[in-house]
Amino acid sequence: MIEVRGLSKSFDQVEVLQDINATFKKGRVNQIIGKSGSGKSVLAKCIVGLIRPTQGEVVYDGESFQAMDKERKKLLRQEIGMLFQSSALFDSLTVLENVLFPLRMFATQSEHEMRERADFCLKRVNIVGQDAKYPAELSGGMQKRVGIARAIAMQPKYLFVDEPNSGLDPQTSIVIDNLIREITEEFDTTTIVITHDMNSLMGIADEVFFIHNKRLWWQGSRDELARSDNQELQDFIFAGSLMRQVRKALRGE
């Protein structure tokens, strides 16, 4: 479980996030949604410690990240897996080397055991026979899947996913979404997904956190979304005509 307590962030006197309080539950897909530029990626970066919040703290299973010393932070980060919007695979390493990378840096297993683990992770995301290829030789969807394989290589307790469907076709997006869902259940991770893809939201979200006007404007389960009277949330979720049809169907109109 990850708790965010009173988190605020400003850049050069410009406030981006204001007093965010949220609890991201274990074994659940927690989705942070909001317009482009609303600060959801900044929130994610504050949670993983890439950006230092101006105020507030992030608590990982009862332990404040801000209060940890450097070594403890390093150890905690070995329990974090992250899939970046751009996949962020190391382009001078092959697919297999990318997945082996965190294992070679931190694992105490033999090379054979590490190789077995990497093979397992690649098979888990349905990447077979691509070991020797470089990231640039893969499609966007395959890069995302390799990114997921790398993120789960160290058996993380916390999984962060930034815009998993950006640049992907609808079918591939569903594959990636389902993979995130399955991995969350299988490895019992605290999963936080940053997205503005409504299909993904409706498909895999357990808990939804809507960032608007620098604040956590609304939070609740996916089922509560359609029933919510929050105007800003409704305007955001059901902006498209297709989603308006979905709302009608959900409300039985």
Next chain:
Amino acid sequence: MALLFHIGRYFMLLGEVFSKPERRSVYWKRTVEEMELLGVKSLGIVSLLSLFMGAVIAIQTKTNIDSPLIPFYVVGFTVRQSTILEFSPTIISLILAGKVGSTIAAEIGSMRVREQIDALDIMGVNSAGYLILPKILATALINPFLIIISMFLSIFGGWMAGVFTGIISSENYIAGVQWDFDPYIVSYALVKTVVFAVIIATVSAYQGYYTRGGTREVGISSTRAVVYSDVVILIANYLLTQLLLL
């Protein structure tokens, strides 16, 4: 103020770079790879430059000797002194700042804008140490060899130019190269080389590591890496010369 900010951040980055590596074997493997990329692959340009510079120094020295009182072996002596004292350690380092420095800044800068450095940080890897330390070690270890090769080739280039154009005999040239040789100047040159290698690697890595933006900014970082490395090398050259030769 901006200069102080960059100097402070540069030394803070170095603090990160020299902190304890996560796994020494991985760092060492990367150091060997970097030695090939940054050192061995520079051998061609270093050899070419050295041969021709030695040749040019020999011809220019000979053509500028007017007085019959100046012995011919001065050509070999001048080529040797110019090569060992300045040309090989300083000019070759300035050339390497262009080749190696831009490569380092572009590589690290690209990793920054493609979020690969963020990925390293999130994994708990000391990204500064992992990316920069092997480059510092590689350049500091391999550049002295490059410079020694450069010294030999430059002196050989002078010999070729002198003998083949007939401006000086082989015996006179070799006598000049051997005349009044003080081995200390080689130590002085190698000390400079190692310092310049560290400057090239760290200044360029600094520019790449703090790149913000996209591909255009990566290009700007590469250019800055070369310019700032050159400026710092020139300042360091003056200070080291004063310290070690006076």
